[in-house]
Amino acid sequence: MLPGLKERLLGLINEEAYNPLKKEELAIIFDIHSTEMPMFYNFLDELEEDGYICKTKKGKIASAKQMGYFVGKFVAHRKGFGFVESDEEYTQDLFIPSSEINSAMHNDRVVAEIVTPATDEKRAEGRIIKILQREVTKVVGVFQPNKNFGFVIPDEKKFNQDIYIPKKYFSGARDNDKVVCQITVWPQAGRKPEGKVVEILGQKGTKEVEILSIIKAHGLPEEFPKKVLDEAENVAIAIPEDELDRRVDLRNLNIFTIDGEDAKDLDDAISIEVLPNGNFKLGVHIADVTHYVREKSKLDKEALKRATSVYLVDTVIPMLPKTLSNGMCSLNPNEDKLTLSVFMEIDRKGTVKKYDIQESVINSKARMTYTEVSDILEKDDEELKAKFAHVVEDFKNSEVLARILMDRRSKRGAIDFDFPEAKIILNPEGTVKDIKHYERRISNKIIEEFMLITNETVAEHYFWLNMPFVYRIHETPSPEKMQDLNKFISTFGYTIKGDLEEVHPKALQSIIEQIKGKREEEAISTIMLRSLKQAKYSPECSGHFGLAAQYYSHFTSPIRRYPDLQIHRIMKEHLNNKINNKRQEQLTNIVEYASVQSSERERAAELAERDVKDYYKAVYMLDKVGEEFDGIISSVTSFGMFIELDTTVEGLCRLANMGDDYYIYDDMTYTIIGERTKKTYRIGDPVKIRVENVNVDLREIDFRILYKIEDNNQETQVEDEE
Numbered sequence: 203m204l205p206g207l208k209e210r211l212l213g214l215i216n217e218e219a220y221n222p223l224k225k226e227e228l229a230i231i232f233d234i235h236s237t238e239m240p241m242f243y244n245f246l247d248e249l250e251e252d253g254y255i256c257k258t259k260k261g262k263i264a265s266a267k268q269m270g271y272f273v274g275k276f277v278a279h280r281k282g283f284g285f286v287e288s289d290e291e292y293t294q295d296l297f298i299p300s301s302e303i304n305s306a307m308h309n310d311r312v313v314a315e316i317v318t319p320a321t322d323e324k325r326a327e328g329r330i331i332k333i334l335q336r337e338v339t340k341v342v343g344v345f346q347p348n349k350n351f352g353f354v355i356p357d358e359k360k361f362n363q364d365i366y367i368p369k370k371y372f373s374g375a376r377d378n379d380k381v382v383c384q385i386t387v388w389p390q391a392g393r394k395p396e397g398k399v400v401e402i403l404g405q406k407g408t409k410e411v412e413i414l415s416i417i418k419a420h421g422l423p424e425e426f427p428k429k430v431l432d433e434a435e436n437v438a439i440a441i442p443e444d445e446l447d448r449r450v451d452l453r454n455l456n457i458f459t460i461d462g463e464d465a466k467d468l469d470d471a472i473s474i475e476v477l478p479n480g481n482f483k484l485g486v487h488i489a490d491v492t493h494y495v496r497e498k499s500k501l502d503k504e505a506l507k508r509a510t511s512v513y514l515v516d517t518v519i520p521m522l523p524k525t526l527s528n529g530m531c532s533l534n535p536n537e538d539k540l541t542l543s544v545f546m547e548i549d550r551k552g553t554v555k556k557y558d559i560q561e562s563v564i565n566s567k568a569r570m571t572y573t574e575v576s577d578i579l580e581k582d583d584e585e586l587k588a589k590f591a592h593v594v595e596d597f598k599n600s601e602v603l604a605r606i607l608m609d610r611r612s613k614r615g616a617i618d619f620d621f622p623e624a625k626i627i628l629n630p631e632g633t634v635k636d637i638k639h640y641e642r643r644i645s646n647k648i649i650e651e652f653m654l655i656t657n658e659t660v661a662e663h664y665f666w667l668n669m670p671f672v673y674r675i676h677e678t679p680s681p682e683k684m685q686d687l688n689k690f691i692s693t694f695g696y697t698i699k700g701d702l703e704e705v706h707p708k709a710l711q712s713i714i715e716q717i718k719g720k721r722e723e724e725a726i727s728t729i730m731l732r733s734l735k736q737a738k739y740s741p742e743c744s745g746h747f748g749l750a751a752q753y754y755s756h757f758t759s760p761i762r763r764y765p766d767l768q769i770h771r772i773m774k775e776h777l778n779n780k781i782n783n784k785r786q787e788q789l790t791n792i793v794e795y796a797s798v799q800s801s802e803r804e805r806a807a808e809l810a811e812r813d814v815k816d817y818y819k820a821v822y823m824l825d826k827v828g829e830e831f832d833g834i835i836s837s838v839t840s841f842g843m844f845i846e847l848d849t850t851v852e853g854l855c856r857l858a859n860m861g862d863d864y865y866i867y868d869d870m871t872y873t874i875i876g877e878r879t880k881k882t883y884r885i886g887d888p889v890k891i892r893v894e895n896v897n898v899d900l901r902e903i904d905f906r907i908l909y910k911i912e913d914n915n916q917e918t919q920v921e922d923e924e
């Protein structure tokens with residue numbers, strides 16, 4: 203089939219002006235050759251099975267929307283109801299009461315029909331009429347046996363049904379074992395799903411078992427297959443002389459790396475000099491992973507399957523075996539390493555005047571940490587300056603250039619949320635010692651800016667070459683989300699300037715600047731972030747809204763991200779004139795699949811990382827029940843308020859437990875209002891809380907608000923209900 207046919211076909215069918223056509227008519231429109239006709243018709247059948255299209259009684263092809271259907275992913279709620287997230291952009295989710303779920307399970311792809319249309323006050327309600335695809339086939343949970351049967355209680359509370367296990371499928375599981383359960387019979391009216399235990403993880407409660415449960419629940423791979431490890435060992439050989447000879451030799455250049463103290467996969471290095479004309483010559487040198495990971499090799503297939511390295515506090519699930527990620531590919535100091543180098547001449551306004559992309563060989567002169575470089579630049583540390591005298595001037599020039607680039611991005615309209623990130627510090631035995639804010643110091647910002655400008659330069663270069671490529675995109679937020687955001691911020695006296703149908707990043711950046719340091723900063727920043735779309739990978743270059751960048755890609759981390767590795771391969775083939783028309787067609791299909799796969803695995807990795815942090819935070823708070831802390835209301839819902847402590851630990855204060863009044867949730871202003879007292883709580887309000895309960899199994903922390911801390915330091919008391 204033609205590359206991009208699915209998108210173009212669905213684009214046509216979903217247009218409002220489209221009238222249903224016969225499949226033969228669509229074949230003519232899309233210039234399908236007679237020899238490809240059977241394949242095209244099969245393709246239409248598959249789209250119908252997946253719910254993307256429907257057929258009328260006369261056999262014409264229509265969109266699901268034209269036929270009155272609502273197609274998308276079912277997201278269950280632990281209380282039994284759920285929502286269908288539509289495939290269509292800008293379409294509000296459809297609420298599904300528990301009585302109308304019709305055996306759908308969390309994450310299933312479904313077809314629903316609207317029963318009650320949406321109003322200004324209430325979203326549309328519907329019923330699920332067909333399950334297109336069962337998304338989750340394995341569930342992680344706690345096994346509980348009876349005499350002749352057992353149950354698995356899922357860890358994911360959105361799976362709100364226990365799974366029935368016949369005795370013959372216990373597979374040796376014992377009471378309270380964490381297990382992986384394969385679903386064998388899907389739920390039906392009045393009947394639970396059935397399954398069998400396929401893996402026993404161990405007794406619940408131990409750190410190792412809980413982390414393993416999260417890894418399994420998100421479908422993350424663990425050990426590399428032996429054939430992949432063997433291949434890694436076989437390719438990790440000394441660099442041949444002829445490979446060194448054909449590359450640009452940068453081994454005498456003052457090149458260095460800056461990374462975290464614990465980092466072992468060093469995939470980026472930099473060099474910098476000030477030219478006679480006053481411009482900077484910035485060199486960004488990235489590990490040439492594709493020299494070792496060849497297309498369609500076992501290493502490549504495994505890397506694509508994983509698509510990203512996953513960082514779970516003290517556990518790393520790497521994309522590539524350590525032989526490569528921490529060894530041959532890592533830009534360790536005083537070792538010859540193969541790289542792809544981008545040299546950019548950047549003027550004092552932050553504009554890239556010219557650039558050059560080369561296959562190179564480097565030899566890093568220093569392995570620096572963020573702390574060391576920041577202490578040199580921020581504290582003028584004499585001992586460190588003496589130790590790294592050969593690169594100190596480069597650090598100073600790097601800071602000057604980074605600040606120029608920061609200013610350039612800011613003027614362009616880039617949005618920079620300054621939310622605290624948690625750094626969980628463990629004791630040697632693996633227990634939580636402390637939770638602190640992750641500090642972004644000047645050296646972190648230098649590397650960040652240098653990687654951003656490199657990623658932009660590479661993306662723009664290959665966009666204009668019209669080359670198949672994997673771009674990092676962040677789409678413009680929906681007009682509906684912007685209208686809701688505008689209503690919310692108007693309650694604080696702010697307004698989004700410009701056209702809300704196609705909002706410009708500068709309009710949101712302006713709001714962030716206006717609220718800086720003010721009490722409402724937390725509230726508005728939080729709601730604004732939730733109003734934006736998630737960044738993802740795409741073969742189409744549609745720009746990056748958050749960075750206010752027209753062209754953007756991920757080029758700088760090929761050890762831990764597959765998109766970077768894939769575009770390195772394209773770049774090297776182009777540099778060596780190996781891309782003909784046939785190869786261009788192949789690459790078009792390759793980048794399309796790599797974009798989808800990488801986006802999906804990135805999301806799974808993010809959720810797993812969040813779950814592991816939530817587990818450690820719950821463990822950390824376990825012995826703090828009864829203690830009092832200051833916090834900030836970080837989110838409000840119809841059932842309660844989430845409050846974030848200075849450690850980034852978040853807990854829930856349930857409205858049902860607030861005994862001084864009956865509280866009502868206003869979803870337009872994200873405010874909780876006391877019916878009798880008119881007392882209000884909203885995002886960003888500082889409060890004093892007491893830790894009431896910690897449930898490590900559910901990773902839930904319950905708080906009780908003691909009082910709201912007012913601006914004038916007066917306390918608004920909330921009486922406990924005895």
